[in-house]
Amino acid sequence: MTVTDAARESVTAALEQGPVESHLNPAPSYDLEDHPVPTGREEVWRFTPLKRLRGILDGEASDATLTWDTTIPEGVTLSRITADEARDLGELGPNDRPAALAVARADGAVLLDVPADQVVAEPVVLRLTGESVDDLVWGRLLFRVGAHAEVTIVLVHTGSARYSAISSFLVGDGAKVNVLSLQDWDDDAVHLGRDAIRVGRDASVQHTSISFGGDLVRMHANVEYAGPGGSAELLGLYFADEGQHLEHRLFADHNAPKTRSHVVYKGALQGQGAHTVWIGNVLIRKVAEGIETYEENRNLVLTDGCQADSVPNLEIETGEIEGAGHASATARFDDEQLFYLRSRGVSEKEAQRLVVHGFFNDLIRKVGVPSIEERLLTTVEDELAKNVLKETSS
DSSP: OOHHHHHHHHHHHHHTTOSOOBTTBOOOOSOGGGSOOOOSOSTTTTTSOGGGGTTGGGTOOOOOOOEEEEEOOTTOEEEEEOHHHHHHTTOOOOOSHHHHHHHHHSSSEEEEEEOTTOBOOSOEEEEEEEEEEEEEEEEEEEEEEOTTOEEEEEEEEEEEEEEEEEEEEEEOTTOEEEEEEEEOOOTTOEEEEEEEEEEOTTOEEEEEEEEOOOSEEEEEEEEEESSTTOEEEEEEEEEEOTTOEEEEEEEEEEOSTTOEEEEEEEEEEOSTTOEEEEEEEEEEOTTOTTOEEEEEEEEEEOSTTOEEEEEEEEEESOSOOSEEEEEEEEEOOOHHHHHHHHTTTOOHHHHHHHHHHHHHHHHHTTSOOHHHHHHHHHHHHHHHHHTHHHHHHO
8 A cells, every 4th residue: 555545545545434423513514403592601602692693593594795896807606505405515514503504594505616727917806795784694605626736715804794704615635725805894794604625635824804893703624634644824914903803713633644724813902892803723633733823822912801812722532733722812012112212213103003013014915915915904094093093193
């Protein structure tokens, strides 16, 4: 038996192990009875203010939709498919109640298809806009990227709605995919999203989740591997204002050997009642020898009255790995940085602005879409003007 055959057999065995046994990542199931209405006492729901979900967990049927405006480059197709077709194509099953409800209540699914070997030079852009927070909208999206294809996919959420969606990204062997999800909702919107990614053999995925708007936003990014050699970089950026709840949850399931995951999320908070939650979790199975993983979360508290919860986790079932680690920090402005800038004639207002931009800039420059990068720099400036810079100048 060759090394390649042995690796494939080990991956197949891992995938046949059944449901993922992780205390922070319930097993996937299409049966709503397997996803009871949470009480808030569950570990995976204890940080989320359930009353502010405004009926999403009740799962009422709805004909409401978001308005779609798309940029689809040549060679890429966008179509509607049935629920059965979505499952037949290998959709990743829902593992929490909002995702299961989205599957059950959505009218079929939307399929974005990138053929094998297709190199898409321009980004695929899906702009989804809500009309009113009174609208309850269910979304079911499937993104299929063929072997050795290259593509950037951008989802931009704006306007207002109560939106619950499940998205599956099926990335073929050797493919290279850059996914960006921007949550720039109006102040009253509620968004629950799950992005589930299966990374093919020797494929690479960069997934970036950015949250600025909305009353309550809770996003999942889940990664698993369809073969050895896959790599996933999970990036995130968020900025919470007064009263906002922004929650991001990550799960990397290393179910294949010689795979890699790298997580970096950064957030800032300002204003009374601003609350951010970051939960990172990595499961390293027995079969996942030779893997490398690292997860990091940094939070910058800009004013009093904020709360940042940050919980990194590692679940390790084998010691035969290249490396595994995590880091988490929450702090105010760095006094040394501010003193350095003030001592060189920089005003307090400008010094704070420079520190915040420096905190975010390295992540923003990794987005890989120049127009979005410029938009994010402008948004950070606008967020600062709401509170920190305004208070400093008053």
